[in-house]
Amino acid sequence: MFSKACEYGIKATIYIAHQSLESNRVSLKGIAEEINSPEAFTAKILQQLVKNNIIDSVKGAMGGFQIDKDEISKIKLSQIVYAIDGNKVYTGCGLGLHTCNDKKPCPVHDNFISIRNDLKKMLETTSLLTMTKGLDVGLTYLKR
Amino acid sequence: MFSKACEYGIKATIYIAHQSLESNRVSLKGIAEEINSPEAFTAKILQQLVKNNIIDSVKGAMGGFQIDKDEISKIKLSQIVYAIDGNKVYTGCGLGLHTCNDKKPCPVHDNFISIRNDLKKMLETTSLLTMTKGLDVGLTYLKR
DNA sequence: TTGAATTCGGACAATTTTATCCTATTAATA
């Protein structure tokens, strides 16, 4: 569904948000440990998220990553996915056709439409806050 | 959604089915031309489809690929996808966690469940015959 | 002001996916 980079990005963002809610700034190292991801690769992904204004970074000693508490409920899963994987998730044709639309559909076009719409809707309505919810109480997990 | 290989596989199968309905056996070359795919790569994919008993191949001069007419309505999109991409499409965790299930869910587990179920259902109910339907009348397309 | 902790950014390496090439095998037909 998503690229590995995107998966790491989502997990990292959730973890940063979770810590930010408790006013903790977190380091790359801490993030990579917590979400079980390769550190240097994760660094690249975090850079992308910073550039896309999804997370904030602070350089230097005591630096790290964080998200404004106010923003956590506003950021949607779709933004994270878009920042890393672009819009191919829900715009591309199921068969990879370049020109596939209602007027010139591929043979599976109609079958995919409602699923894509549902996926899009889900991504656009799922907030970062929602995704962090289960972490506190050990109801959801980011590792393994 | 699917790998490139899988996209080619689906398109090839649809084309073969369409021709088989008119009792035409088709060659690799013809298929690759018709679905706009690299010939040698397509050959590998067709081999996989043959091994998975989705299409039949006939070697030698006048050989090619075909599907029993009776089978065309029985073969489901899910079988083609499974033969090439395996079951990762609808079994994998949205965040790539190895251990993600109802008991130990990732933070997006619940959000993905219904979408995955819908996708699975769609793949399992969409038949090859259905997918060939629009081709005759130029209602659907396999190129571009 | 120096050292340590940290992100940033570029270059590189490994792996996976996509694609190509060439030979072997098979079958029709002249």
Add this chain to the structure above:
DNA sequence: TATTAATAGGATAAAATTGTCCGAATTCAA
């Protein structure tokens, strides 16, 4: 039976994705 047209399959190459390394820049604190 020889030739030709086709699939099968192995080896290799190219491209994309994933992952690593290292030095530069920044900031804190001793």
